[in-house]
Amino acid sequence: MEIFVETQVYFCDVDKLRQKSLIENINGDFRKWFPSGTDFNNFSQKQIDWVINNVINDKLRPCLKWISAKEIFFAEYINNKYLKINFKL
Numbered sequence: 001m002e003i004f005v006e007t008q009v010y011f012c013d014v015d016k017l018r019q020k021s022l023i024e025n026i027n028g029d030f031r032k033w034f035p036s037g038t039d040f041n042n043f044s045q046k047q048i049d050w051v052i053n054n055v056i057n058d059k060l061r062p063c064l065k066w067i068s069a070k071e072i073f074f075a076e077y078i079n080n081k082y083l084k085i086n087f088k089l
Contacts, residue, residue, distance in 0.1 A: 022063055029056050 012019040033051045034040070040048070057070040064072060 018063075026056065029059065 012023065030051070033055065034043075034048075053070070057073075058068050060066045060068055
């Protein structure tokens with residue numbers, strides 16, 4: 001599958017049941033904008049990216065100590081020295 005879609009596939013760790021519920025919550029957020037059965041041919045990639053980048057990744061998450069995934073990304077990969085986070089999933 002990774003070769004077919006040219007991306008990496010991740011699986012929840014068997015002994016960390018909370019990971020699955022976190023993924024299901026994110027899927028639920030996505031489905032609020034694109035319900036099951038949505039024809040994605042009716043949307044541009046730019047529209048889909050906007051929902052992911054500006055709605056889903058900006059949502060404050062309790063599992064991340066009320067910080068958004070976007071903030072985590074910038075803190076870790078853009079060297080934001082003002083935001084240091086220690087969390088465990």
